[in-house]
Amino acid sequence: MRFDIFGKALRVLMPALCAALLLPACAAKETAEAPPGMGVTxxxxxxxxxxxxSPxxxxxxxxKGTDYFDVHLVEYTGDSQELLLGGGTWDSDGSGTIPEGGLTRHYRGPCPPSGQARDFAxxxxxxxxxxxxxxAVRLHRFTQE
Structure with a gap:
């Protein structure tokens, strides 16, 4: 009988205990600001x-310590799929610029069907x-029509 009472109490108190432990972590995450970092244009x-x-x-x-950039162009299709449209790598020279035409690994630019808008990144x-x-990893999302 004691185990019955203990089991029922455990079933009632366990979710409350888990919630009490997780709430402070969630609150801290919401108030924390994202650290400044890498940006992509x-x-x-x-x-x-x-x-x-490539653009x-x-x-x-x-x-610090960045030797090269690995870049991919991804298309988001309407059926929750992601299509890789190629990309490439570029050795970092400290300038932070990947020149036009610098991506060569099977790169194909955004090309949605005529009259349809598609999301890319x-x-x-x-x-x-x-x-x-x-x-570090950053996305540059855009819509192409």
Whole structure:
């Protein structure tokens, strides 16, 4: 009988205990500001539409130790799929600029069907040659029609 009472009390108190432990962590996460960091700007022009010529990409405040940038263009389709449209890598020279045409790994620019808008994103990762883990990753999302 004691175990019955203990079991019922445990079933009632366990969710409350879990909630009490998780609430402070959630509250701290909501109030914390995102640290300043890497930013990405893409100079996308009409010449880049349906083209193998990649746009100029500027990376601001790349983390220390960045040896190269790994860049991918992704298309978000209407059925919750992501299509990789290629990309490439670019050795960091400290300027933070990936020049126009610098991405060559099977790159194909955004090319939605005529009259349809599609969502795309450039995914830029700052990488160090000694690690496969990115130092920072940023997305530049846009819609192309």
């Amino acid at each position: 893409v100079n996308l022009r009409d010449v880049h539409r349906c083209s193998r010529i 100029e990409i500027t990376v601001d405040q790349a983390p 450039f995914v830029v990762a700052a990488m160090h040659r000694g690690s496969m883990q990115p130092l």
